[in-house]
Amino acid sequence: MTSGTVATAVEVQLPLKVVRRKIERVGLAYFAQRRQFLAPGGVERSESDEKLEGVGEEVDISYLKSLDPKEWKDQDHYAILGLGKLRYEASEDDIRRAYRRMVLLHHPDKRKAKGEEVIQDDDYFTCITKAYEILGTSKPRRSFDSVDPEFDDSLPSQNDIDNDYFGVLNKFFTLNGRWSEKPHVPAFGQVDAKREEVERFYNFWYDFKSWREFSYLDEEDKEKGQDRDERRWIEKENRAARIKRKKEEMSRIRALVDLAYNNDKRIQRFKQEEKDRKAAAKRAKMDAAQAQKAEADRAIREAALAKEKAEKAEQKRIEQIRIEREQQKKLLKKERKTLRDKVKDCKYYAKNDKDQLKHMEGTEKICETFNLAELQALNKAMETKGRESFVAALQTAEQKIAAELEEINQTQAKKITSSAVTPKGVKEVKKNELWSNENVQLLIKAVNLFPAGTAQRWDVIATFINQHSPGNTVLVNARDLVNSKKEAQAAVK
Template sequence: MDWLLEFAEAEGLTVEEVLYWAFKEKGLEIIKEEFQPIFIPLPESPPPEPADMAEVETIPPPPADWKGESEQNPSFRAIASLSPPVHRKIEPYGAAFLAHARRKAHGRTFSEDDRIQAAAKAKRTEDEDDGEISEPEDPLMLARDAKDWRGQDHYAVLGLSKYRYKATDEQIKKAHRKKVLKHHPDKKTAAGKEENDSFFKCIQKAHEMLTDPVKRRQFDSVDEAADVDPPSKKEVSKPAAFYKKWSAVFESEARFSNKQPVPKLGDDNSTQEEVDDFYDFWYNFDSWRTFEYLDEDVPDDNEGRDHKRHIEKKNANARKKRKTEDIARLRKLVDDCLAGDERIKKFRQQKNAQKNKKKLEKELAAKKEAEEKAQAQAEAERLQKEAEEKAKVEKEAGKKEKQKAKDAVKKNKRVVRASVKDVNYFAAAEPSAQEVDAVLDDVDKFLGVADPDQLADLVAKLNVAGKDAGKVKVAFSEATGGLVGAGKLKESDLKVFM
């Protein structure tokens, strides 16, 4: 930039001195600014006040009688005078200026500077990524025997202790690559160190466990480092602490849920429906947690089959026991949380208040109803008394009618029984006892099921038939046939009137 050289020459400074002043005055924050080709006045020379600046006025078009330029009619006229000139110092500013200064200071070309800056940016990005998955290595962990891989913390081995079950596949991949580059036996040999690949084998085993979804779940199921202990009553004496502490506990337990997403504990503003859904979810928790990782190793030899079956059975019983204990442990967690949840008490109080309100409304309604009932009772008693008197009269009349009907039935029954006797029980000569019993048996069956109307109808026909045995029998047969058709008698029950 020629203007930078001109500025340095005008001030009697070198370019390096100008750059040094710029960095000293502006600091490194200037690097973050976008390039703006502007001049910034120095502090000792403040910008001019608006009053010092020239005013702008729009000149209207010339009048119609304007005759052109002359001494009497000039083409221009002064609106205002210019402000006096002020001598000011200027400084370069912006990212482009800093890039130029960097290239000038290091003697780089544009392409060289771009390449070096890109490499530095990539290195910073890589260092930041490594920082995310970097943590101090425990000397005891470095000295661990690779054979005891079940007892190692696979996340700690890869430097992912703070992530644990939340670690992504990409983080596991980066962490493994970083550990391999640091602890590979060939690298130690090249550095002149004693070759010991025990921890390297631990790294490989951790990578194997955490990249296999099934094996990782088995390890996560027994990863106590990821558990959050339930708080004590003293720790959750305040509502804010209650929600914070217990939310952390259930967030940790939620990693075992087959159903996602898992309801949140919420806060004071949660509705009763949300709170009920939360506790219903955890009281019916569907967990995928298993305990195969803690199994005793089963021998692979074929000679000790009985011993192998014994170990497998022992492992199955141990898994079942741990699962039962885990279910009981989780249920106690939910019980303890529920017992200290002030929202449950609040909802219960609201329910009782609503219940009391309904009870009061019910009592008022009952009182009003009682008053209305008392008012209507006198009228009801009066109407009842009138109805009773009317019913008494009707009862007496009905009683007489009933007795009259009863007497008519008795009379008709006598007529029916007498009618068969008058026709000699339908026998030509003296009837036998069997014939008499058969006829009377059919008559009794008819009388046992016939209603008064059917009985009266038969008597009317018998009165017409007189002592004509044939007509009497026809009248009986028609009457019993009607009862058979109505289902009151069975044809097989009759012996004479069929």
């Protein structure tokens, strides 16, 4: 189909079959068909015209005649072009077609042709032209949209919020979302919105960037300045006013966001959940600390019980050892008495008085050097082999004494070289503290082991006591033994 023609389908009946073909209308048929596609004003219809039907397409002529061209800045340019309901949603094509329609309907030449009187300098058509100049150019239109007289800059009241929180605030945030520099403004949502969605919404609005600017409200036009200085002064004043209005606008947006945030039941719920979560974490931490403390206390109690048990076991073991030692001492004392009685009953197996004295001393040596098992074995052997077993035991005792004496002599020889120096760890004691019960017992034993006639007898006895004294912290010398002989004999008695 070429320009200026309208294609239509005409059904042609043929004797054999029906065929549909597209044909071009010409002449009167063409114009009749075209009129079906024209608007009442004679403007060709488009898809955008469907939006305009019933929403201010027809502008009241009395409203247009009431317009003053000199007051163009205070006029609603969308309403003048019949776009009062579409407003900022109107596309460039919508604005262009609306202007064409207004030209066809209200151009002064057409009105003059109808016999209407037109005052050229004061005609309302000047307002239509001015409205198209502003809305048909992106920058002036942006300036006008920023101060759209139909936009409500007010904030919802507390009563409105209490009555319908989500409904009211969804409406206000949707209206103000038109000023966002960023696309995809997040929705306010409903009561069941997720926490991530709510946080994303408030993060967006607390960091809101508005493209709204207020140059349309400039009180003075700098181009009207008579010279460069005046124009600069006008521009400075206008810029200061714009900045002030921009700050007020951002404060208004912030107040709206704060109002929503402070009344948001979801935020209160999230805060309560966070508070409960922290409280639960704190309780869990306290429970863990208490459990740890309880475990530590239990471990301490168990350790104390184990220590107490170990101490009791040790005390029991020591007591058992003491009992065993006492039993050993009793048995040893019994065996010694048995030995002494047997030897005495046999007159010490002596052939003469000299042997008797020697065997008497030997009996004490055997008692002092033989342990329990050896004494038991000796007593048993003496039942069958009396003198022979006794003499053999006496020789064994002499050998033990000789070996011990040799060891004492070696030790004494080593100490002679350092006798002038008091050994470390040996403390000086008072004379009355020298003879403890242990030292007295050692003295008695040493006197029996090393009878009169032993070479350097008192030195040997002193060395024996020093070696066998508990702790080995008290030194005994021969002079101490000689000076304390009487006290030792009294202790024996």
